[in-house]
Amino acid sequence: MKLGYLGPQGTFSQQAAQRWIADKAGWELVSYESIPEVILGVAEKRLDAAVVPVENSIEGTVNVTLDMLVEEKSLSIIGEVILEVHHHLIGKQTDWKRVQAIYSHPQALAQCRGFLRQNFQGVSLRTAASTAEAARIVASGPDSWAAISSRFAAELYGLQVLAENIEDYRGNKTRFITVGRGPVKPTGKDKTSMVLALPQDRPGGLYRVLEEFAAEEINLTKIESRPTKKELGEYLFFLDCEGHATDPKLSRVLDRLRRKTALLRILGSYPRDMGEQK
Numbered sequence: 391m392k393l394g395y396l397g398p399q400g401t402f403s404q405q406a407a408q409r410w411i412a413d414k415a416g417w418e419l420v421s422y423e424s425i426p427e428v429i430l431g432v433a434e435k436r437l438d439a440a441v442v443p444v445e446n447s448i449e450g451t452v453n454v455t456l457d458m459l460v461e462e463k464s465l466s467i468i469g470e471v472i473l474e475v476h477h478h479l480i481g482k483q484t485d486w487k488r489v490q491a492i493y494s495h496p497q498a499l500a501q502c503r504g505f506l507r508q509n510f511q512g513v514s515l516r517t518a519a520s521t522a523e524a525a526r527i528v529a530s531g532p533d534s535w536a537a538i539s540s541r542f543a544a545e546l547y548g549l550q551v552l553a554e555n556i557e558d559y560r561g562n563k564t565r566f567i568t569v570g571r572g573p574v575k576p577t578g579k580d581k582t583s584m585v586l587a588l589p590q591d592r593p594g595g596l597y598r599v600l601e602e603f604a605a606e607e608i609n610l611t612k613i614e615s616r617p618t619k620k621e622l623g624e625y626l627f628f629l630d631c632e633g634h635a636t637d638p639k640l641s642r643v644l645d646r647l648r649r650k651t652a653l654l655r656i657l658g659s660y661p662r663d664m665g666e667q668k
């Protein structure tokens with residue numbers, strides 16, 4: 391079985407993918423160059439599943455992941471991994487004054503924005519496809535280039551650490567999802583993700599959706615809106631809640647929501663990652 395991840399070797403996505411297969415047998419990891427490509431790999435059946443970042447505690451949602459989930463209707467979420475993320479400034483040399491360009495994934499640059507503004511104002515910030523790709527670029531570039539990446543990537547690409555733990559807030563965590571083909575059997579500690587659209591723009595539309603969860607005392611763990619991309623001010627809502635879609639309480643809610651929404655798609659029910667959650 392093939393599990394795709396955003397590569398090259400040394401990304402946080404690879405760490406998450408390794409965590410996801412730690413208690414499973416028969417999976418091999420396959421590296422891809424971008425999030426859309428790895429998700430398409432599953433949709434087009436070159437992969438059995440893929441681990442992709444979906445939200446970060448500092449920077450929020452990874453929009454491309456949600457958008458691809460909506461577009462690729464054959465996919466479902468079959469798992470999640472929550473990873474603590476520490477960023478380091480790494481390079482071929484350790485003198486901060488010699489740094490002229492810093493490479494990283496846009497999410498990592500954003501998670502370290504304050505550190506960069508305070509210490510590297512005027513230095514050119516350059517985006518890379520992943521944090522490990524940034525390390526790889528720096529390893530084959532001039533000494534004046536540095537990357538924001540993991541300690542693991544520093545070791546892998548033979549780079550030194552200029553500054554440790556440069557993320558702007560402590561407890562920086564990223565939630566990854568495993569996208570594959572469902573369904574997944576209930577475990578008793580599950581979560582369900584769904585996307586919905588309200589029938590028309592009128593008062594109380596979202597309230598009438600949320601009241602169904604409240605009535606059955608089901609805890610929502612996330613709500614997020616994304617533009618439909620058809621009309622300004624029109625949204626899709628992404629909701630995560632506790633429980634499995636086959637649980638009696640949640641399946642009652644979903645039945646009622648089908649009548650209250652213009653679109654309701656269950657993206658998946660899957661075991662919650664309790665590991666790093668409070």
Ligand SMILES: O=C(O)C(=O)Cc1ccccc1
Binds near residue numbers: 396400404522564
């Ligand atoms: O670039 C990586 O290593 C990724 O896996 C994407 C990412 C970037 C920043 C924080 C978490 C995940």
